[in-house]
Amino acid sequence: MTLQEQELAAVFAQLAGAAARDPLDTQSLLATLVEGGRLLLDAPGATVHYAPGRESGRTEGTDPALRTLAGDAAQWREGPGYDVRTTGRALIDVDVSTPPMRARWPRWTARARSLGHGRITALPLPAKEGPGGALVLFGAPDSDLDEKALALARTFADAGAHTLALQREVVESRVLAGQLEHALTSRVVVEQAKGIVVARRGLSSDEAFAGLRSYARAHRRKVADVSRDIIDSRDVPGDW
Structure with a gap:
């Protein structure tokens, strides 16, 4: 097994480990998800917005500034995380410095650019009842998208969505019991x-x-x- 394969296995193992904690801790699972996504795409940072069904939304980020941005964006109902969560459609390698993006997400884009982020890739986290959340991966303005890494990040996001859905089912089953x-x-x-x-x-x-x-x-x-x-x-x- 190569070092890269070992790191890849470790990322998925961390996701499984976070899901298996008892008592169940969704916030820790989201923290593992953003960190794993960041590592797979070699991104400077990542955020997640997860609000399946009628549940109140949860947000997380790989650093304090991004955690704050994710929470503010959820309240603003603005930004790539909100758009992908509500539509279920991914946004791949988007340059947020362009006029259309600045017009589409004025507050989010201004904050993201002030933090040094110029490109994003946002992947959906589908829930059983429809769109559930979004994993947003940040890139530098001049970064090139690695297609292989993107494919791994997509797989990781799908695994994360499935794990979150299973965790919700366990919680609901415990409540019913x-x-x-x-x-x-x-x-x-x-x-x-x-x-x-x-x-x-x-x-x-x-x-x-x-x-x-x-x-x-x-x-x-x-x-x-x-x-x-x-x-x-x-x-x-x-x-x-």
């Missing part, structure tokens, strides 16, 4: 309380549940909370 567990626990508590009410008041199961629900509404409480009180006291409230 927690909700189901809570619902099941609440159901068990209510059933136990119903049994106590049936025994103490001689009611049917349906009548006991109706009483629980009516009492909870009258006291502006949850049925499960009232049920826990009944289980703890092993009795029915006196004002039932």
Whole structure:
């Protein structure tokens, strides 16, 4: 394996490692994504804007100035990251110093040029429901695009998008599992309380549940909370 191949393997391994962290950390994954993209394209810097679906957007950059630019651009709804994220179409080797680009992204272009960046390549990070984000790779004004490096960066961006999507699915699955567990626990508590009410008041199961629900509404409480009180006291409230 050559040194270049070793470095390439290391970049992809870092992406996989960031995705496997527990608890899941999307921001660390984005930081790995921008740094890996920068290395693959031998770019002076990189930013990412990731906002899949209706989620609030996240931004990251390879240095503090670019992190600030990425965050400001997301608020401005301007710049290559925003355009690629919303359209899903890549921008390859764009000279940001041209009049059309200055007119298209006035605030973003002025800031980027003040930081010494003259060319950009922005790659989409698709999400399951459509455009999810964009990886923006910066180049010097007189830099030449390396097609082989670009191909690797495209592959890396696709891998990053897939990894981010899998991470979202894991998070959503954990949230759903927690909700189901809570619902099941609440159901068990209510059933136990119903049994106590049936025994103490001689009611049917349906009548006991109706009483629980009516009492909870009258006291502006949850049925499960009232049920826990009944289980703890092993009795029915006196004002039932």
